[in-house]
Amino acid sequence: MNKQISWNGLAKIQQELQFSGSIHVRKSGKAIMSESFGYANRSEKIINEPHTRFSIASGSKIFTSIAICKLVEEGKISFDTKIINCLDIDFPYFDKEITIHHLLTHISGVPDYFDEDEMDDFEVLWETLPMYRVRCAKDFLPMFQNGKMQAKVGSPFSYNNSGYIILGLIIEQISGMDFTDYIEKNIFQTIGMTDSGYFSMDKLPESVSIGYIENPDHTYKANIYSLPAKGGPDGGAYVTATDMGIFWEALMNGKLLSEEITRILLTPQVNVVDDIFYGYGGYMESNEQGVVKYIQMGYDPGVNYRSVHYPNQDLTIIVCSNKEEGAYEILKEVESLTVNK
Template identity: 25%
Template sequence: MVGLARGRHRPGRLGRCNKAVDVHHVAGYRHRRSNLADSVATLAQSRGFSGVVRVDRGEHPELAAAFGLAERGYGIPHTMDTQLALASGVKPLTALVVVSLIEEGLLRLDAPMRALLCADLPLIDDAVSVEHRLATTQDYLTVLEGHPQKFPPGERFSYCNSGYVVLALLAERASGQDFPALVQRRVCEPAGMVDTAFLRSDELPASAGRGYLDADGLRTNVLHLPVRGCGDGGIYTTAADVHALWQALGHARVVSREWYAEMTRPRSEAPTESAHYGLGFWLPLPGDRVAFEGMDAGVSCRSVHQKETGVTHTVLANTSGGAWAISRHLDEQLFVA
């Protein structure tokens, strides 16, 4: 399905314009939008893409398209309201929770993690701070398995899942609330993300897409991932909610403008990714773009937002790596150097 799709969206969610406009400008806009929709549909068909795609310019949508099946066994197609898993796409939400606690004085960016960990996870270096963890400048995967850390805190960039699990633990201890509730109250509610939640993979609602291990077949990822996600991955959302998040960040409804700018300031270099890393967000090169992405068994996603123009594209897929080809195509079409 290609085009602007409406479902449970609240009135005005996709934007309206009642001003008089130039006919030639409108015709050019419609032609550009039609070309984009056609090229995405062609690529989706050739790649066997299964998921949803959305493109917006500020408050105004240019494309909303759903392809493939959310549930293969019963032949249930994706719609623009399908909730799909984000894998590591949850990391910015984790970072936003932590920053909101910092704004309230419940955490400090330079605070040593040991202050809240106490005697737990003793192999984590006492010098490791909240900032180290947010900027992924230290890898704790081996630490959590009971082995020494790979290198001293702050020495270099190393993308890390387990460090964000530790951040979720710190947020729980600082606030006295469990992590899913923190994400709901501190990110989803102020952003208006009405269809975003840490769903259990063994009791998914009809609105959620199942993650599939192969391009064809019925094997899902339910035995390959934790039943319920945490700070490093596992939340479910919709393309509309992702757009709502970018809009909320630009309007300072989740954290202040100053802190959003701080979170999207380059902290670490990731040369192999052609990007910098901020605090929970990827910063693709070149340009003023901010992004998040994730991939796991039966899951892939990428969303890119350009601050200056307000252009955003989001691709959510229920297969491993399925989002990449269309996301790269949208980069080329929307963010021409």
């Protein structure tokens, strides 16, 4: 821990929020903070530790994006490739002009199986399709394959999970590998994210936190009936906060993609609101001088994840939580202590 930084304010907020999770702060290749709080398993009173693995929900969409970029780098597809030309799955009502670029940037207009503007209860999804049957990308298809377009191709940014399921299916068809196997081999194992992976909720390995949902009476229940049995292209990887620090360092140092493809991945593509943009690698804050910070976030029942990387300061902050609230507040406090310091 950097002794020049006083973490007293962070400890106070952690207590106020009863934050449960891990925090990892990395600057110029060195960890300056790595702390954990709360319980990975509340009933057994097993505490969260720096090596505890957390689900990061949509925070793992960037892995899907990087996999697509790898296939582009290999010349097997381009960002302008239309899905009808690289995927042997019929979407009867989808526009034939949808490209990989549209899917990556959430402007494809395809029907989202979980429209966050219309729905606020993720558990409703599994009333007709039991979550224990959803273990790979194609298992999501019944929820949107025969749906009609919800917007025109190229319409303004509208966050879309189905688009990333389609990207995962493209990765599988072109690579000949299961999506999760591809990510684990070509990203996690390649850069030393040794504790990360896509795990089935009914076959979890050691050192995995259980996600907790707070009930109205302030008791808690596990999220095992709220999420797909196994994560996939739109989210659900398990990582340690430390592994995500390794990930950002590897990405920015060219260990995952070529310099040119990395630049494309990290370039703003579509405006979301004000100075927030979305690129192939996710959200970013940008001004006239360029990108100020890259922003990752993930929310699921019992899951709360936030991460930022400041390229000009070589500063990365990762906050993983196995409760639904608190990661953002912790992140903002850490930013106040470290950014421009």
